[in-house]
Amino acid sequence: MTAPINPAWIAVDWGTSNVRAWAMSASGTVLAQAGSDKGMGGLDRAGFEPALLALVGDWLHGPTPLIACGMVGSRQGWVEAPYAAVPCPPLGAAMAIAPACDARLQVHVIPGVKQMHPADVMRGEETQIAGYLAQNKGWDGVICLPGTHTKWVHVSAGEIVSFQTFMTGELFATLATQTVLRHSIAADGWDEAAFESGLADAYARPEKLAGRLFSLRAEGLLHDLSGAAARARLSGLLIGAELASAKPYWLGQQIAVIGAGALARLYVAALAQHGAPATQVNAEAATLAGLTAAYRQLKG
Structure with a gap:
């Protein structure tokens, strides 16, 4: 019989097309992972909680913090997480709380980053930048994030200075x-x-x-x-x-x-x-x- 997964918290990367989740220990070790095609683009606001419970419900044994990044925090997502404005640390604003009926869910959504002039925005990439900087203390330079919408991001002194998509x-x-x-x-x-x-x-x-x-x-x-x-x-x-x-x-x-x-x-x-x-x-x-x-x- 498989032992139950009992995470200290759950990490979630919720994009437009897909969602991925990881059951995490308090020290940051991955205990289990799961994914589905229930991305933001195919859900209305009421559909996020059921989609999440279908994915991670077996991991929930009481109130559990979930940290989510990506399009889940967009205007069309579960809850809009307002953008932090450059220059700012990649995790430079308070996380938004997504409304959940299930008392076991404590969903915190990471805000994106905006640039007023020239106008530009990112959601999800700021989390990857934060992760890279956490693993490379004091790093200055340019981070390229290739994808559907590729970002070039100037980073200095732990902050996103400017970027272009x-x-x-x-x-x-x-x-x-x-x-x-x-x-x-x-x-x-x-x-x-x-x-x-x-x-x-x-x-x-x-x-x-x-x-x-x-x-x-x-x-x-x-x-x-x-x-x-x-x-x-x-x-x-x-x-x-x-x-x-x-x-x-x-x-x-x-x-x-x-x-x-x-x-x-x-x-x-x-x-x-x-x-x-x-x-x-x-x-x-x-x-x-x-x-x-x-x-x-x-x-x-």
Whole structure:
């Protein structure tokens, strides 16, 4: 018979598409984990508590603190956790309390971070940044968080100073599946030389990006460019244009890249081509470290 899980607290990363939870000991050890596809995007406000109980109900044996980050704290989430304004520590504002009927749930939601000029916001990434800083005391530099909406974040003296968001991941998905390029881009496969070619072209001449994109279709029709090569070249073009625009952030800085393995590796490799070495950081580990830092801050 499996022993019951009896956590001191529960860590929750609640995004738009999915939710992940970890049963945690008081010292920060993971006792168990669970996940589902009940992300914020598919729930109304009344649906969050049932979705959470379905995920972690077996771990609850009395009032249990839950520390949650991500889109659960958005305007469309369980409870809106107001943004902290830069410059600020990544965990620089009081957590919001989500309303729960089940007395065992004590749900604390980490606020996002906002930048008034130029206007920008983040939710979830601040927790990963907090986790990285908790594990790298006194670190100053730039943190890149690749994903659907990639963030470049300037960090100094334990604070988020400024940041910029690029819709690179969303652009890739849209271009590959909802434009004329869908006829040319394979759903999988890779060509490293094509990626490096696209990266170099877009970094050198980012103003030509729109034309370079259509050339993927033309090269497929006229020169038999493979779907895998087109996929890799599209990724290179978009990341190259992003690096060119984000250059004021990363040039001459210490750089950490926090993200999923394959995508983060692309950014590390792209930066290395421009003489900018970057440290790759596991995204889940950074998230858990940030949620643990928030729990300890709550406990005082």
